[in-house]
Amino acid sequence: MQNKEVCEEKSVNEKNLEIFNRYFPGCLSMENGNQLTLDTEKLKALLGDFSGIKEEGYGLNFVGKKIALTQAFKKNDKILKPLNKSTSKHILIKGDNLDALKILRQSYSEKIKMIYIDPPYNTKNNEFIYSDDFSQSNEALLKQLDYSKEKLDYINNLFGSKCHSGWLSFMYPRLLLAKDLLKKDGVIFISIDDNEAAQLKLLCDEIFGEGNFVADFIRKTKSTTNDAKTGVNYQHEFLLCYAKNKEFVNLLGGEKNLENYKNPDNDPNGAWINDNPSAKRMTPNSMFKITNPYTGKVDYPPVGMSWRFSQNTIQKHIDEGRICFKKKHKDNERGFIYKRYLKDLKTTQKTFDSLAFSDNCYMNQAATKELLRLELAEYFSYPKGVDFMAKIIEHATEKGDTILDFFAGSGTTAHAVLESNKSDYQKLSEGGGVI
The missing domain is CATH 3.40.50.150 (Vaccinia Virus protein VP39)
Structure with missing residues (x-):
């Protein structure tokens, strides 16, 4: 752990550059193959010397900038x-x-x-x-x-x-x-x-x-x-x-409303919601059918969409119980449930x-x-x-x-x-x- 911290520690130059940019933003830029270029006129202005500021034309060199x-x-x-x-x-x-x-x-x-x-x-x-x-x-x-x-x-x-x-x-x-x-x-x-x-x-x-x-x-x-x-x-x-x-x-601010996350089937992974397994993209290897073994219902992605996952990943989700097939469902319903677990949320706070x-x-x-x-x-x-x-x-x-x-x-x-x-x-x- 100590070796990792030493490797990740910033060099003196990196620390100095960070401090400089914090107090004099916009004065340093990377040009000509990652070479640092200093805008001396902008730096002098931030230090109180405004003589080099141009005021002709339109843009940030506006008339009255010195004043x-x-x-x-x-x-x-x-x-x-x-x-x-x-x-x-x-x-x-x-x-x-x-x-x-x-x-x-x-x-x-x-x-x-x-x-x-x-x-x-x-x-x-x-x-x-x-x-x-x-x-x-x-x-x-x-x-x-x-x-x-x-x-x-x-x-x-x-x-x-x-x-x-x-x-x-x-x-x-x-x-x-x-x-x-x-x-x-x-x-x-x-x-x-x-x-x-x-x-x-x-x-x-x-x-x-x-x-x-x-x-x-x-x-x-x-x-x-x-x-x-x-x-x-x-x-x-x-x-x-x-x-x-x-x-x-x-x-991030405030807590998300998580009351829809339930665990009616005592899933060992905890509370979940029935999520949408499709995505708004057309990926060729994600345009396959999923067949319900209980009812024979065949599901394809909605028109203009594809499944979020490849066929191998879908099979993995089935084996793990993340995808569960319904034993009863209406004709216009999807034949399976895709579980999104509460524990998988990156944060419980609102974006x-x-x-x-x-x-x-x-x-x-x-x-x-x-x-x-x-x-x-x-x-x-x-x-x-x-x-x-x-x-x-x-x-x-x-x-x-x-x-x-x-x-x-x-x-x-x-x-x-x-x-x-x-x-x-x-x-x-x-x-x-x-x-």
Whole structure:
């Protein structure tokens, strides 16, 4: 065992490379026959030198990128002032979220398990203005960023418009700070629609590292759409998920419903369910007949499908009792049972399906009903529901984890956290536990 551990231990170079990529994602790449290539300009930018950043054209070299980076690295001169004394473990901060993130970094660096944000979507109907405060004197800013006065004026005007560069410049420093707050096994979820989904994906690839992309979930937003120009009924938006370090992420959550697993025949392998032995593929050596020796019933795979297993494997399952032939069955029934044993499940926890939010219960309408009940619907557009947030929390966190939402909106994240805590307390109380 010791020899195996020694063989599997990472070399000093591998450990150094892992640490470098953790703190400077996207700066190293493998090129020219697995040769490491260092993007020195990107590295210098992450260390505070923005002079080599190009801003011409479209893409991640967007206009205003230098200013966006200075916003993240600029020292914070704000303080957090409590309105009253409280013993609550929860914190609600009112103010510019860029300032708040810098303040939180002082006490919560690498301590947040999950971040969820629902940022402005940069739509034509969105009234949000991306107007970060560039309080430095123009002379200091021009010198630091190597700008002409004309270019600085152009960028300042740009931030008041609905363009990609303005939106990216607004999001960039906030996501950089968010990354610093995440634990090594932490994840961030970001709701977005088509207006900025492509830009957000590229931005997150740069900040978190392309290899730390976890998933792109689909959320159903509505049943119908008012835009009939293309004939497409557009009903969804996206939920991007990135990790601080994907190697440490596990989004399994909650226990599967296993009540259908029974053992009516006292099978020594334990509880089982009658599973489907066919698969949606056409494999020539899996297109044979299976004959019931009791009734003579002959079964073939359904049309367009084949058996999951070869003939030899099927015979092995018959010999082991995994496949059992029925002594009585209806004419339209399969003549055998294929057992899937509970003990063979890789995990009893639920997987986090990328289509988990495609049901109607996650639509905007459901969230609006919640706000109508609270007489708050007129104040919040396109809210997310508590059930939506609860499922994310179920899969991404454990008891005692810290959750952050720096675009709080209607407070859905806080609501879902409180409901989750209440549920955990109820389960513990019913089980005779103590908090």
